[in-house]
Amino acid sequence: MSAPAPLLVFGDVAEGDILPSLRHDVTATTVVLGALATRDWRPMHHDKDFAMRRNGTRDIFLNTPNQAAWFERFITDWTGPHGRMGRVTFRMRDSVFPGDTMVLDGVVSKLTVDETGCGWVGLDITLSVDGDVKSTCTARVALPVDDDDNPWQRSADRWKP
Amino acid sequence: MSTVIEDVRILIGVPQYEETGEFPVERSYVWTMCAAVENGNPLFWDDTVAEELTGGPIAPPTMISVWFRPHHWAPGRTEDHLPLKVHFDLKDRLGLPEAVMTDNTIVFHEPVRPGDVLTTRQILRSVSDEKTTKLGTGRFWVIDVEYANQKGETVGVESYTGFGYRRGSDAKASAS
Numbered sequence: 001m002s003a004p005a006p007l008l009v010f011g012d013v014a015e016g017d018i019l020p021s022l023r024h025d026v027t028a029t030t031v032v033l034g035a036l037a038t039r040d041w042r043p044m045h046h047d048k049d050f051a052m053r054r055n056g057t058r059d060i061f062l063n064t065p066n067q068a069a070w071f072e073r074f075i076t077d078w079t080g081p082h083g084r085m086g087r088v089t090f091r092m093r094d095s096v097f098p099g100d101t102m103v104l105d106g107v108v109s110k111l112t113v114d115e116t117g118c119g120w121v122g123l124d125i126t127l128s129v130d131g132d133v134k135s136t137c138t139a140r141v142a143l144p145v146d147d148d149d150n151p152w153q154r155s156a157d158r159w160k161p
Numbered sequence: 162m163s164t165v166i167e168d169v170r171i172l173i174g175v176p177q178y179e180e181t182g183e184f185p186v187e188r189s190y191v192w193t194m195c196a197a198v199e200n201g202n203p204l205f206w207d208d209t210v211a212e213e214l215t216g217g218p219i220a221p222p223t224m225i226s227v228w229f230r231p232h233h234w235a236p237g238r239t240e241d242h243l244p245l246k247v248h249f250d251l252k253d254r255l256g257l258p259e260a261v262m263t264d265n266t267i268v269f270h271e272p273v274r275p276g277d278v279l280t281t282r283q284i285l286r287s288v289s290d291e292k293t294t295k296l297g298t299g300r301f302w303v304i305d306v307e308y309a310n311q312k313g314e315t316v317g318v319e320s321y322t323g324f325g326y327r328r329g330s331d332a333k334a335s336a337s
Contacts, residue, residue: 004203004210024199033197037190039230064265066197068223073200081204081214085222089266152215152272161268 007080010111010119010143019078019106019123024070026062028098034066061095071125071137074104079121079141084151086120086161087140093133100129109138116158119145169254172285176307178246179282182228183235188275190227191220219272225308225317228279247283247304248323257299257325264322270315278311286320299326 024030028048035045040063043050051060062070068090076083096102110122125137140161142151151159195205203210204219211218220228231242243249252260273279286303306319 004213030197037194037197038224038227039232041230041233065223065226068267069194069198069200069221072221072223073198073202076200076202081202081210085269087266087268088223089264091264150214155271159270161270 004081005147006082006144008078008083008143009147009149010113010121010145013108013111013121013143015108015111017108019074019108019125022070022074022077022104024102026096026098026100026102028060031060031062031066031098034069035063038063038065038069040065057095057097059097059099061097064090064092067092067096067127067135070102070104070127071139074106074125075123075139075141078106079143082144082150082152084142084154085139086142086159089138091136093135096127096129096134102134103128113145114160116154116160117145117149118151118154118158118160119143119149165254165256166288169251169285169288172247173287174284176282176284179280180229182279182281183231184228186220186228186273186275186277186279188218188220191218191224191275194221194224194227215272217274219274222269222273222317223267225267225269225273226306226319228273228308229281245283245304245306245321247285248302248321251285251288251300251302251323252325255300255325257327259297259299259328260323260325261296262321262323263301266320268318268320270317271310273308273310273316277316279308279316281306281308283307293329294324294326296324297326297328299324 032046044055045060045063048060051057104127106123106125108121109124112120121141121143123139126133127135191205284305286305289301291300301324304321308317310316
């Protein structure tokens with residue numbers, strides 16, 4: 001069986017392109033599932049009393065590695081499985097709580113082809129609630145430059161993330 | 162006689178706290194993570210796609226730090242696992258009681274696969290001169306956490322920028 005065709009190739013993308021938004025209604029379950037999946041046992045991510053008394057927050061809140069997993073999902077929902085992440089940078093500004101509707105938005109900031117022929121898409125991404133940006137993420141993701149290219153087959157000197 | 166900051170800066174570029182993950186990379190944990198964020202990427206769910214594109218199943222790249230956070234309990238374990246020890250060492254040695262992480266970059270190299278046994282080490286990259294921000298007075302530092310698989314291949318590098326500081330209590334006292 002042959003590999004599925006890429007959902008998106010480098011030539012399909014232009015600087016300024018907007019990624020499809022991802023909206024998710026955050027519940028206590030969202031926060032707890034993500035905390036446990038990332039093995040982050042700190043109580044402010046599952047114990048509301050602790051979060052209120054010790055952190056002074058209004059509720060439990062999303063932990064950073066869980067947000068990273070949401071950013072990854074947002075990016076690969078757009079690229080499909082051929083998209084290979086090279087680099088991400090996060091900046092957390094404020095917390096995300098149960099009851100919030102988080103919205104992830106992204107825009108293509110830069111397109112480059114490196115010396116190995118790998119096609120890189122730069123993305124500027126925000127996670128916001130009611131229009132307030134809670135976290136930002138910049139990412140660099142490789143897309144196939146043509147139907148025969150597969151970024152996942154690159155390694156060592158041909159993978160410069 | 163050397164100063165504290167000179168002693169700390171000697172550690173720049175020196176690998177510290179090398180450790181091996183408590184467990185091999187677990188595929189069921191991959192599904193737990195994907196389910197938590199409703200990630201339907203077929204690389205993690207469809208073995209045919211994984212075989213064709215990535216030569217077999219892989220873990221989501223952003224899970225890289227998960228493999229070094231221990232399970233909540235283990236028989237005979239007596240000490241809490243404290244991640245990013247170099248960060249806490251700096252706070253102690255420089256006498257900076259508060260600290261924040263300002264940003265976090267992860268660079269992904271070889272894919273992480275179920276069954277991999279990963280090792281990690283921490284490397285201090287820089288310590289700034291003393292700076293004053295709205296939080297207080299202290300220093301910025303950058304710590305890299307490198308991850309490698311059992312073949313010695315780098316699978317990822319996380320860089321943390323931290324700011325260790327003392328609250329601006331003098332300024333507050335004089336203003337009150």
